[in-house]
Amino acid sequence: MEGFRIPIGEWAATALNWIKANLDGLLEFIRTVLGGAVDGLTDGLLGVPIIGIVVVAALIGWTVRSWRLALGTVVGFGLILGMDVWTPAMQTLSLVLVATLIAIAVAVPLGILAARNDTVSAALRPVLDFMQTMPAYVYLIPTVLFFSIGVVPGVVSTIIFALPPGVRLTELGIRSVDPEKVEAGQAFGATPGQILRGVQLPLASPTILSGINQVIMLALSMAVVAGIAGAPGLGKEVVAAISTLNIGQGVEAGLGVVVLAVYLDRVTSALGGRAQNRGSLLSIIARRRAHALAA
Amino acid sequence: MTASSSSNPSDPILSVKGLSKAFGRRPKEVAKRAEAGATRQELASLGTAAVIDASFDVAPGEIFVVMGLSGSGKSTLIRTLNGLLAPTSGSVAIAGTEIAGADAATLRRVRRESVSMVFQHFALLPHRTVLDNAAYALELQGVAKEERLRRAQRVVDVVGLNGWEQKLPSELSGGMQQRVGLARALAADTPILLMDEAFSALDPLIRREMQEQLLELQAELGKTIVFITHDLNEAMFLGDRIAVMRDGRIVQIGTPEDILTDPANDYVAQFVQDVDRARVLTAGNVMERPLLVVGEGSGPRTALKAMRDGYASAVYVTGRDRKLVGVVRDRDAMRLVQKGETSLRSIIRPTPHAVSADDVLFDLFVPALESEVPLAVTDERDRLVGVIPRVTLLAALGPGTTATGEMTIPVPANEIDELLAESAVPASAANEEVR
The missing domain is CATH 3.40.50.300 (P-loop containing nucleotide triphosphate hydrolases)
Structure with missing residues (x-):
């Protein structure tokens, strides 16, 4: 076996170098758009008075879940403010939001496609496995190579890493819709598009939303990795704390990630099971309206 | 393609001809062999013949x-x-539109x-x-x-x-x-x-x-x-x-x-x-020809003879057009004979229960129990079209042969004979007519 080696690494490097050399325009475009989106959102979040952000976040929590979540939001965001990590927290939040939006925009259509076509499903499965299991740090190498240090390689790596559960759960959700209900749509003369919009997506929405929840959680977990690539935010704080063995800085930045994670998880998981949240503003309003209609 | 506008109301609205549907890797072959007579078991290795050579028409x-x-x-x-499933062979026409292969x-x-x-x-x-x-x-x-x-x-x-x-x-x-x-x-x-x-x-x-x-x-x-x-x-x-x-x-x-x-x-x-x-068969399915019937104009002797011949305790009385008038019971008829009267009219009682030929047997049990004569089955113009003795009702519920007869114990025949002999009125007896 002496001397036997499959030079996959070299091939990959060659391929990436070729992309770097020949698709520079495209890469530049991606960098401009993603960088602009994240920076713009960050500027927006930091431009609004802090109290406004806290109030809006608390109201969202109440709207979809309960007043307890609203209270928890105020406490958690207060903690972030008190630890003086507000600016990096907002930077991380905008990175996560942009990455999540793009991941969902790609994942949901892919999941729909995979649910309707067995060949697409079979072809996607190993690709998704690869994306999800490849250690996240590895993505930083080509992305930094393509986009250089900063927020953009962080966003791209995050999108790649966070995408798979969105695709998987969308496909699962649509495939597990009661076939009799799909049949009912067909039997009354619905087109495939009408069945998708009127039957499959609404019935699959709890599963799809839990997929989106997973995407957000994975995106947050990538925040630290993005910090390595130089993306400003809580991740960069953590990386700095590691390199200087600064326990205090590390704990504060880490807690900031935890607060954001818990908040985003509670909000998005509440969206998946709206009916159970009797304390949410949405269901209170719905009950009032039903009451008014019945009267 | 659509011929519904010109179709006759009695034409089938749904017409299925030689329809087969098979699943598996080679559905055509499975359907073909199933239509030729192969059983599902014989074809199990090739696929499933779910529907084989079905033909029927459904009227509007x-x-x-x-x-x-x-x-x-x-x-x-x-x-x-x-068309939720496409037929493997055969045709399905709905209001004139062929949907197999549409x-x-x-x-x-x-x-x-x-x-x-x-x-x-x-x-x-x-x-x-x-x-x-x-x-x-x-x-x-x-x-x-x-x-x-x-x-x-x-x-x-x-x-x-x-x-x-x-x-x-x-x-x-x-x-x-x-x-x-x-x-x-x-x-x-x-x-x-x-x-x-x-x-x-x-x-x-x-x-x-x-x-x-x-x-x-x-x-x-x-x-x-x-x-x-x-x-x-x-x-x-x-x-x-x-x-x-x-x-x-x-x-x-x-x-x-x-x-x-x-x-x-x-x-x-x-x-x-x-x-x-009992919920499927109707009175019309099981009723028998009414034998114990006398005309409205008959006398008590005819009625008694009819009862004796039929071992019954009562007979139905019909008027013109076989219209059901009522029943006459043996004891009433005997009293009339003893009194020497010749017309039944005074002793005709209303029919206890008359049922229609469309009534299911389930609805006949209670009337049959309450009625001492076989149940009268009448048509929409009150004509007596049949009778249902209790035995017939019972027999209809099982797969056995149809037995007939009535379960009410009639007056013994010799008693009737004696009475008839005692108070013989030849003239009127000769005029009476058994229907």
Whole structure:
């Protein structure tokens, strides 16, 4: 076996170098758009008075879940403010939001496609496995190579890493819709598009939303990795704390990630099971309206 | 393609010819060999022949029931009728449009305009209210919102869900959910309704209620209904005609009475053994020729003779046109003879119970118990068309031979003879005429 080696690494490097050399325009475009989106959102979040952000976040929590979540939001965001990590927290939040939006925009259509076509499903499965299991740090190498240090390689790596559960759960959700209900749509003369919009997506929405929840959680977990690539935010704080063995800085930045994670998880998981949240503003309003209609 | 405008009302609205449906890797071959007579077991390695060579026509306004056990192919059959499954061979014509091999657009048009469906597990959309579910088919047809809600409201009222419009299906009982399923299909306003085990998931009491409601609706709206069931009692109750399926083949098509009284083979016979015959057979099916009948103008002697000959305690009296007038009892007739009167008129009693030929046997038990004479069966003009002795009623419930005779113990024959001899009035006796 002496001397036997499959030079996959070299091939990959060659391929990436070729992309770097020949698709520079495209890469530049991606960098401009993603960088602009994240920076713009960050500027927006930091431009609004802090109290406004806290109030809006608390109201969202109440709207979809309960007043307890609203209270928890105020406490958690207060903690972030008190630890003086507000600016990096907002930077991380905008990175996560942009990455999540793009991941969902790609994942949901892919999941729909995979649910309707067995060949697409079979072809996607190993690709998704690869994306999800490849250690996240590895993505930083080509992305930094393509986009250089900063927020953009962080966003791209995050999108790649966070995408798979969105695709998987969308496909699962649509495939597990009661076939009799799909049949009912067909039997009354619905087109495939009408069945998708009127039957499959609404019935699959709890599963799809839990997929989106997973995407957000994975995106947050990538925040630290993005910090390595130089993306400003809580991740960069953590990386700095590691390199200087600064326990205090590390704990504060880490807690900031935890607060954001818990908040985003509670909000998005509440969206998946709206009916159970009797304390949410949405269901209170719905009950009032039903009451008014019945009267 | 469409010939519905020129079609004759008695033409079948749904016509199935040589329809086969097979699943597996080589469906064509499986269907071909099954049609040639191969059994499902012989073809098991190649695929499944779900429906084999089915042919039938359904007339407008008919309730056509397809009956079979699970795995007999009935669910596959009904799904080929609206193209949810494409037939492997054969043809399905709906109101003149051939749907075997039709393209997706044609199928959608047929489903929107001609055939709607009610599902076993209701298949309602859980995120829509009752009213929006009922309006679903209209929404697909592109009916404007106001119009479709108005029409949906009308069918919701028809199926008796008034006041539940804004509820979600999950807030309704099974029976009510299926009413929504029925409302959705009725709102589509298609001439044909396919019902796939529509009441099988319901409690027996609710099921009976729904069956009765379906018959009422059908009488009112004149829909053509193809109803799938594994319950023979349900089939017998609902069906104008019944197709019995076994192993993918239709083994008999006939009216409920045909199937019950003249089963095509042992399989059907075995099936109908368990049927509640009392709810299927009607008075008209089992009644006998009325023998114990005398004319209104006859005398008591004729009546007594008739009773003696028939070992009965009473006879029916009819007027002109065989119109039923009443009954005469033996003791009354004897008293009349003793008094020497010659006309029966004074002792005719009103008929205790007269039933119609369409009444099912189940409804005859109580009248039969209360009546001392065989039950009188009359037509719509009160004419006596038949009688049902209790023995006949009993015999009809089992598969045995039809015994006749009456169970009331008559006055002993010698007593009658003695009496007749004692007070002989030759002149009037000669004029009496036994009918």
